Amino acid sequence: MVVESDGLLDESSLAAAPLPQEAVHVRLDKPRKDDVADLVFLANNKTVAANLAAMPHPFTLDNGRTLIARAGQVRKNSALFAIRLKSTGRLIGVAKYAAVEEDGVVHVGYWLGEPFWGRGYATEAVHSLVDHAFAYNDIEELQGSCRVTNPASRRVLVKSGFQYRDQAMIRSVGAGGSVPIERYTLERAVWKSLKGWGQGR
Template identity: 30%
Template sequence: MNQSATSPKIQTERLLLRRFTEADAPEVSRLCDNYNLYKSTLNLPHPYPVESALEWIATHEESYTSGRMYEFAITDKESGTLYGAVGLSHQQVHRHGEIGYWIGEEYWGQGYATEAARAVLDFAFNEKGYHRVYARFFASNPPSGKVMEKIGMMHEGTQKEHIRKEGRYEDLLLYGILNPNRQ
């Protein structure tokens, strides 16, 4: 998959959010093949071989083109270092979607998820015309909730014991935000 000149890119103060390419697969695999990341995410498998990264990246073009899902690599604007990913689903009929993100453990606590999520929220509201964006996180992963709060999302509820992971049930906390420019 080649990244075309028309591929969307979002720049922030420190980051460049861009489409993933096949060349990212080894680093995606390295960052995602991490138990601490796996246990705090909803859909990330473990282990995470390069083949899984390639399969995941291969789905992006069609999902993006159809407007169902927008996946961005979170990279350093200067060095190009891959820090993680941020994705945004799109339920077009309802004009809403779910934002999700992961950051490689070695880059935790540096504000990259917040900066990337804020930029994608702006993309959702100002470029794609979403009415609402929501997100969910495991109660056992409060740093993810802090990201949601920092970008203006509000706690809307808790899905009690909603997910079974590693033999135990996890509560999911639901956060959301309405487009401040909604009509």
Template identity: 40%
Template structure:
């Protein structure tokens, strides 16, 4: 799904306000504190509530393994200038039901309302289409989560209809809105500058000299 460029833990994406990097074990407490909030967890497919530290550690190990083998790309969202301060997570990986590339994200409640989720999602989407070979990306949002739907719409996703989505951490299937974004639509949106989409890919830093603390 992702090329060699993204498969080293020095890979990162930089946007105007954010620095997106591989998750580390040092992020466990931030993930437990932020993702473990009921307002966050109940909108996701895989995050339990409460969120035990051992589950957060397992998530980090699984994410790093997926990043390393190219089956997905999960990145910690951090403010620019504060790369050790995780405020959320954004990722693309195989969907639970379809296996197709699917976008997912969450952002800690103290950071809502500032456009960070949209900014992070756009950067990863741009990397997905710029460096990968797949031509479409899927996403879903619970019907009672209008904030997530707005993020997807701002990223150019087209509504495909409503249905049930499997949410293992919630114990079953729940109503969700389904969305799709293809390569042609993304390139058109970038060219037109629609809804503030960046015209160039987010800057990438995958320097081989840098070592990160895990």
């Protein structure tokens, strides 16, 4: 259920655009200082960290504070959101998109705490994240990736309109070495078509 991400989501930000629309069960909004206990509790999980690129394990209180502080930094084509249950407002994970400095490609990433896997929350969050990325930025393509051993993340990406591109290797701090990943892309034109098709039903 965890899409390959840069873990701490360094230099991502909550964009100066409206927040994504609420989904059926979750909403995305700005991480707050009072989220730090939930954030650390959920992120300090070896299984979560092993599915991300740069998330450390153990994930400490300082790591949580750093992530929340960095969420306020403004950067073009980037946004960082807390994933919350609508029913309680509790933080259950993190979702982001961010331009990678080396190539300018905008990557999506997310993770959910293990108690919230398998309920469709990640798919709802990624749908809202993708809509926000394309609606409020001049992004022509989004990329996402998942470990080849993570079929739940693969399903989330496919359900969100992403199409398989290729495989690669990345270093994962949580996994303790290099791991194979599948990479996926979603073009703005495809997103528009999917949005239009959904409205016509």
